[in-house]
Amino acid sequence: MSDTKGYLDMDLLRFTTAGSVDDGKSTLIGRLLYDSKNIFEDQLEAVERSSRQHGDENINLALLTDGLRSEREQGITIDVAYRYFATPKRKFIIADTPGHIQYTRNMVTGASTANLAIILVDARKGVIEQTCRHSFIADLLRIQHIVVCVNKMDLVDYSETVYDKITQQFREFASRLQNIVDITFIPITALHGDNVVDKSTKMPWYQGPSLLYHLEHVYIGTDANHVDARFPVQTVIRPHSDKWHDFRGYAGRVASGVFKPGDPILCLPSGFTTRIKDIHTREGSVAEAYAPLSCAITLEDEIDISRGDMLVKPNNQPESSQDIEAMICWFSDKKTLQANGRYILRHTTREVKAIIKNVRYKVNINTLHKIEDDLTFTLNDIGRISIRTSSPIFYDSYKRNRVTGSFILIDEFTNETVAAGMIK
Numbered sequence: 424m425s426d427t428k429g430y431l432d433m434d435l436l437r438f439t440t441a442g443s444v445d446d447g448k449s450t451l452i453g454r455l456l457y458d459s460k461n462i463f464e465d466q467l468e469a470v471e472r473s474s475r476q477h478g479d480e481n482i483n484l485a486l487l488t489d490g491l492r493s494e495r496e497q498g499i500t501i502d503v504a505y506r507y508f509a510t511p512k513r514k515f516i517i518a519d520t521p522g523h524i525q526y527t528r529n530m531v532t533g534a535s536t537a538n539l540a541i542i543l544v545d546a547r548k549g550v551i552e553q554t555c556r557h558s559f560i561a562d563l564l565r566i567q568h569i570v571v572c573v574n575k576m577d578l579v580d581y582s583e584t585v586y587d588k589i590t591q592q593f594r595e596f597a598s599r600l601q602n603i604v605d606i607t608f609i610p611i612t613a614l615h616g617d618n619v620v621d622k623s624t625k626m627p628w629y630q631g632p633s634l635l636y637h638l639e640h641v642y643i644g645t646d647a648n649h650v651d652a653r654f655p656v657q658t659v660i661r662p663h664s665d666k667w668h669d670f671r672g673y674a675g676r677v678a679s680g681v682f683k684p685g686d687p688i689l690c691l692p693s694g695f696t697t698r699i700k701d702i703h704t705r706e707g708s709v710a711e712a713y714a715p716l717s718c719a720i721t722l723e724d725e726i727d728i729s730r731g732d733m734l735v736k737p738n739n740q741p742e743s744s745q746d747i748e749a750m751i752c753w754f755s756d757k758k759t760l761q762a763n764g765r766y767i768l769r770h771t772t773r774e775v776k777a778i779i780k781n782v783r784y785k786v787n788i789n790t791l792h793k794i795e796d797d798l799t800f801t802l803n804d805i806g807r808i809s810i811r812t813s814s815p816i817f818y819d820s821y822k823r824n825r826v827t828g829s830f831i832l833i834d835e836f837t838n839e840t841v842a843a844g845m846i847k
Contacts (some may be wrong), residue, residue, distance in 0.1 A: 433509070436638060439518040439534045439566075441557035442543030447574045451543065451613035451634075452506060452519050458620035461508035461633060499652045507531075510641040526755045528803055530560055531843055535829070538643045539568040541634075546579045546610075552593040554788045559788045563750060563805070565825055565846065567604040568641055569597075572634060576626065577612045583628040586610045599791060602822065606639075609634050647714060648824050652680030653741065654734040655771035655827075660719050672703060672719030673728055678771065678826035680736070681713045682720065689737040690726055691817045696737055697724040714826070731773035733817045740816045741827060746780070748847040750821075751832070753800040755841040758834065760800035760808070766841065770816045770830040774791060777832070781809035800842075807847070821845035 440448040455461075506517045532558030534540060540561040542828040544554055561569060571593055579585045590608045597606060609618055610629050617623035620635045632640075660672040680690075686699045700721040702712045712718050720734065728734075735741060753760055759777065768777035785806035800806065821828030832842040 427716045433512075433514050435514045435516065436539060436641070436643060437516045437537045438539040438541060438638065439516070439537040439561075440541045440543065441534070441561065442574075443545065443548070443551055443553035447545075447613040448541075448543055449519055451471075451541070451572065451611070451619065452517055452576065454613050454616050454619045454706040455517075455635060456506065456508055458616050459508065459510055464838050468536065492778070506690065510639060511634070515638065518653040519612075520581060528752060528843075531752045534561060534564050535568060535825075535843070537564075537566050538646055539570065539641060540566045541572055541639070543572050543613075544593070545588065546573050546575045546585055549589050550596060553769075554593070555596055555791075556788045557785075558603075559791065560599065560752075560805075562600040562602050563752075565602045565822060565845075567602060567646055568643065569603050570607045570634065571606060572606045572635060573608065573610045574612045574613050574615075575615060577615060578673075581610075581625050583626075585802060586629075601661055607631070607637055609637065648679035649681055649713060651739055651741070651824060651827075652682055652734075652736045653678040653771075653818060653819070653824065653827050654682060654720065655773070656728055656730055656732045656734065657772050658730055659728065670721070671725070672721050673734065674719040675772065676717045677712050677714045679714050679824050680739075681711055682734075683711045685812075687737055688722065688734050688788045689740065690728055691733045691735060691740075691743065693727065693732070694814060695724075695728060697722045699723075702829075731771075732770065733773075735817075741819050743815045743817050745812045745815050747812065747818070748807065749810060749830070750805065750807050750847065751800075751842045751844040753802060753804045753842050755834070755839060756802040757837075757839070758841060760804075760842065762798070763819075767833040767835055768810065768812055768816070768830055769833060770818065771827060773816055775816060776835075777810050779808055780811045783807040783809065810844075818846050820847060 435623050440452060442448050445744045455614050501700065506519065508515050518537060521824040524664055541833065542554060542557055544550060572587050573589050597603060609631060610626055611618045611634060613619060616624055618633050620633060654677055655675050656673045657675040660670070660674050662670055682702060684698060684699050684701055685694060688699055689696050700723045702709050703719045703721065704716070760782065762779055764779045764781050766777050785797065785804050788805055828846045830844045831840050832844065833839065834841050
C-alpha cells in the first residue's frame with residue numbers, strides 16, 4: 424500500500440517530442456521506454472516480430488509508439504501518440520507528435536499541456552525550417568523548458584564540431600522567441616541509446632547529463648500559476664438524498680491559485696461575494712485545493728451559480744471583456760477563417776457566440792515574419808485575430824495562465840473544432 428501511495432504522490436512531467444520527419448522522434452521514445460525497462464515482454468516480442476517482417480537489422484523501437492497501420496507502413500508518425508511511463512524519481516506522460524507540416528495542428532494539440540518539449544535535430548542536416556516551426560509553436564504554447572537533442576551523432580562520427588555548430592544555430596534562432604526559460608542541448612544516438620538513458624562513452628567531450636537524467640531532475644514547480652485563484656464551475660451537485668439533503672456543491676477543476684475553507688470568494692458574472700464553507704473530494708474534505716485538483720466547493724451563502732460561472736478571490740480578478748485579441752492555430756481542412764465569420768467560443772466551462780471582428784495578420788512560422796496581404800486562414804495557419812463575444816468571458820492572458828488564457832472555436836453548423844486560441 425505504501426508503494427502505491429508513493430507512486431501516486433510522485434511528481435508528473437508532461438513532455439512532447441517535435442522535429443522534422445525521420446529525425447527519430449518515435450525511435451527516441453522507444454529507446455527511452457526500452458532502456459528504462461518500461462516495456463512488457465509481450466510488447467517487445469510483438470515489436471521484434473514486426474521488425475523482422477519489415478526486414479530491419481535492429482529492433483525498430485519506433486513501432487512502440489507508431490500504432491496506426493499507415494504509420495507503420497510508411498515509417499512516419501501521423502497522429503499524436505500518448506505514452507505513460509515511470510522511473511523511481513518521476514512519472515511521465517509523452518505526447519509523440521508528427522513532424523510533417525500538414526500535421527501542425529496535431530502538434531499544437533499534443534503540446535498544449537506539456538511542461539517540456541524535446542526538439543530533435545538530425546546531426547547531418549542541422550537546424551532546418553521544421554526545427555524553427557516546432558520551436559515557434561512550443562514558444563507560442565508557453566512551453567518554458569526545451570531540450571534540443573542532436574540525434575544521429577553516429578552518422579557524423581560523434582563530432583563535437585558538428586554538435587557545437589548546431590547548438591550555435593539554434594541559440595541564434597531561439598533568441599527571437601519570448602517564453603522559453605531554459606534550453607538544454609544533448610548529443611544522442613536514439614538508435615543505439617547513446618546519452619538517452621545511459622551516458623555514452625563515445626562522446627567523452629560531452630560533460631552534461633543523459634536525456635532521462637535531465638527529464639527526471641528538471642524543475643517545473645515554478646511553471647504553475649499559484650497566485651491567481653480561478654475555479655470555473657462545471658456543474659452544480661444536488662444529491663437529493665436524506666444524508667445530503669441540503670447539500671449544494673459547485674464542482675469543477677481548479678485552474679490556478681489556491682482555495683481554502685474560510686477564503687472570501689467572488690462569483691462571476693453576478694458579482695456576489697461569500698466565503699468558502701468546505702472543499703470536498705472523493706477522499707473527503709481537504710484543507711486546500713490547487714491546480715489541477717477536481718473538487719466540489721460549498722459556500723456559506725446561497726448564491727445562484729451555474730455552469731460557466733467562475734469563482735475567484737475578490738482582490739485578484741481576471742479580465743472581463745467581450746473584445747478579445749488572440750493568436751490562433753487554424754484546425755479545419757474544410758473551411759477557411761475570414762473576417763465576420765460566426766462561431767461558438769468555448770473558454771474553460773463557458774460557451775458564448777463569437778464573431779471574427781478583424782484578421783490582423785498571419786505568421787510565417789519559418790521566418791517569424793508577419794503576413795498582412797493574405798489574411799485567409801487555411802489548415803495549420805497561425806496568426807492574430809480580434810474576436811467579439813455575445814457576453815463577457817473571464818480570462819487572463821495565455822502567458823500568465825494557460826487554462827484561463829486558452830479557448831477553442833467551434834463551427835456552429837457542423838460542431839467541428841476549427842481553431843485553438845491563445846489570448847494576448
